Amino acid sequence: MDLFFVIFVEILYGIASLALISIGLAVVFGMMKVINLAHGEFMMLGGYATITAVNLGINVFVAMLIIAPLLVGVIGLLVERLVIRHLYGRLVDTMLATWGLSLFFIGIVTMIFGNTTTSITTPIRGFAVGNYQINGYNFFIIFMACLLLIAIYAVLKITRLGLIARGTMQSADIAASLGYNSDHIYMVTFFCGASLTGLAGAIFAPLVGLVPTSGSAYMAEAFITVVAGGPSLIIGLLSGATAFGAINQIVTFTSSAVLGEVAILVAAVIILRLIPKGITSRFFKGKM
Amino acid sequence: MIGLWKKQDLLAFIIALIGIWLLPTMISTYTLTILVIYGMLGLSLGLIWGFGGILCFGQAAFFGLGAYTYAIAAINIGESTVPMLLAILVPGVFATLFGAMMFYGHLTDVYLGVITLVVTLILFKFINSTAGPQYAIGHARLGGFNGIPGFHTLNVPGRTDIFIWGDTLYYVCALALLVVFFFVTWLLRTSFGRIAIGIRENETRISLMGYDVRARKTILFAIGAAIAGLAGALFANWGEIVTPGLFSLQQNAEVIIWCIVGGLGTRFGPIIGAAGLAYLKFLLGQQTLIDNAIIMGLILVIFVLFLPKGLVPATTSLWQSIYDRWPVRRSGSRRRTRSRSATHHA
Structure with a gap:
């Protein structure tokens, strides 16, 4: 029974962490059709922002939930204004340019922090379930993933801003003719995507030893989750994260962590071969 | 067959020979060898991306596969001719299956980009996690992140005691690049190559003309992979060690950067981009002020x-426009600059 509970929590954790890693990319890709290959580096920057702030004596939750998202959001804003703005509608070119940006960020961080591992301690303590130990931080990640998904859904569905944003993504020309500046809306959307990414990076910072290149590990997982999820933003993200998170944890339990990661990648190849436009292009069509 | 060759090919051949002969006086052959090998890797992606319109984010996979195939086969066989052939064949076959899928x-x-990546x-x-002794192919241990050192390097075919290394390895690599370059030139002028360019321009139209687009793309993809495999095998001989770093994202990114910088849709562009940027990286590597990645x-x-078209097309069109504006123009209509839609990915 205890084992069953532990496995259940681990699977939930696997799904939540994939959702959290991919959320910023999903906003940017799902709404703006821009694939940001610097996504992993945005997470890495969020992590470094948190660790630096904590080392300066700021409370870990303030650093994680406020400083990191704001900082990465501002970096995202700069990137959007300077580079991505010129490349809308050119999918492959945005991928290449953001890949260049990812190398650039890796270089900058290597120069500032050096090519060494930095880390902080986990702020929430673990507890025992029967004979097993559960990391208390896992619940925080599950909680944050749920909170963010609900928040995005609420903003897009209920508020006027969300309505305008969705309208612009569907047809920028019509939104513009109704008097909305699509340029600004893209800018704000990209800012939100970047801050969500920074937040995710900050949340994962206590769990991993951070190095300048640790972004690439996130990037692949986020990338396949979003692309396999397909066109719908929230349902797509959830279905992609559920599929890969569950597969990863089950394979990790039955064999090893490396095979778990390889299993995700193999599953991604199979899913994309069968439904190239993603899960939500066939199921849950037209949902958000 | 003869009709496929043009005058400028002879010119390119002569310039290439002079370059191969003169370059060692300026740059050490050890560095030149790797530049030539990277040039071949760049050309392999330039062929399938620039002419076939297939954006492969995983060209380094075939490069690494070629290098590992060579190292594993060389340890098991103890000479270099068969491993060289295997290093071309294995990535080719792998790419055929993968491309067909x-x-x-x-x-x-x-x-396509996601899957190749x-x-x-x-x-x-996978290769990174094979450190244990249970992961071995024949006598060759895969060695995980430490890679495979100490395999039999290139020897004169049939004479396992005469090794090709140092200056000689450079000339062998340069000649191999020359052969590959003229092979690509020839391929692009055959009907297969012309149809491949047609597929890049408009896939639907070519398929409506009755050509099997899927099979042709698969074959082109496999040829590109085989060239990358050959480059990988030469790299293994140059470095005398193969590591999982060959498959890394960094390596992948670099191949793509070479092609973009050099110019897609040209044969020279990727080679020049690869050699130029690799040399730049080599120079940058000697200072510690600025990180390479920046x-x-x-x-x-x-x-x-x-400059989305890259250096070579940009220089060509610049030269062309200067030529056009020249006051004493020969009679006849204004020369049209052929605008290649090199960066066009429909």
């Missing part, structure tokens, strides 16, 4: 934004 599933642009990552993660990243961003 993708192209018969009608995957295009982003989705993911397969490279699978190889990277420069490489900036170069990629700047080229995508301002």
Whole structure:
């Protein structure tokens, strides 16, 4: 029974962490059709922002939930204004340019922090379930993933801003003719995507030893989750994260962590071969 | 067959020979060898991306596969001729199967990019985790992140005691690049190559003309992989060690940057881009002030934004426009600059 509970929590954790890693990319890709290959580096920057702030004596939750998202959001804003703005509608070119940006960020961080591992301690303590130990931080990640998904859904569905944003993504020309500046809306959307990414990076910072290149590990997982999820933003993200998170944890339990990661990648190849436009292009069509 | 060759090919051949002969006086042959090998890797992606319109984010996978195939086969066989052939064959066959899986599933642009990238990552993660002694092929231990050192390097075919190394290895690599270059030139002038360019321009139209687009893309993809495999095998001989770093994202990114910078849709562009940027990296590696990745990243961003066609097409059209404006023009109509839609990915 205890084992069953532990496995259940681990699977939930696997799904939540994939959702959290991919959320910023999903906003940017799902709404703006821009694939940001610097996504992993945005997470890495969020992590470094948190660790630096904590080392300066700021409370870990303030650093994680406020400083990191704001900082990465501002970096995202700069990137959007300077580079991505010129490349809308050119999918492959945005991928290449953001890949260049990812190398650039890796270089900058290597120069500032050096090519060494930095880390902080986990702020929430673990507890025992029967004979097993559960990391208390896992619940925080599950909680944050749920909170963010609900928040995005609420903003897009209920508020006027969300309505305008969705309208612009569907047809920028019509939104513009109704008097909305699509340029600004893209800018704000990209800012939100970047801050969500920074937040995710900050949340994962206590769990991993951070190095300048640790972004690439996130990037692949986020990338396949979003692309396999397909066109719908929230349902797509959830279905992609559920599929890969569950597969990863089950394979990790039955064999090893490396095979778990390889299993995700193999599953991604199979899913994309069968439904190239993603899960939500066939199921849950037209949902958000 | 003869009709396929043009006058400028002879010119290119002569210039190449002079270059191979003169370059060692300026740059050490050890560095030149790797530049030539990277040039071949760049050309392999330039062929399938620039002429076939297949954006492969995992060209490094075939490069690494070629290198590992060579190292494993060389340890087991103890000479170099068969391993060299295997290093071309194995990536070629792998790419045929892999390409058939993708192209018969009608995957295009982003989705193709994701899958090729993911397969490279699978190889990277798998090879990285094979440190234990249970992972061995024949006598060769895969060695995980430490890679495989100490395999039999290139020897004169039939004479396992005469090794090809140092200056000789440079000449062998340069000649191999020359052969590959003229093979690509020939391929692009055959009907296969011309149809491949047609597929890049408009896939639907070519398929409506009755050509099997899927099979042709698969074959082109496999040829590109085989060339990358050959480059990988030569790299293994140059470095005398193969490591999982060959499959890394960094390596992948670099091949793509070479092609963008050099110019897609040209044969020279990727070679020049690869050799030039690799040399730049070599020079940058000798200073510690600025990290390499910053420069490489900036170069990629700047080229995508301002010079998306790359150096070679840009220089050609610049030269062409100067030539056009020349006051004493020969009679006849204004020479038209052929605008290649090199960066066009429908």
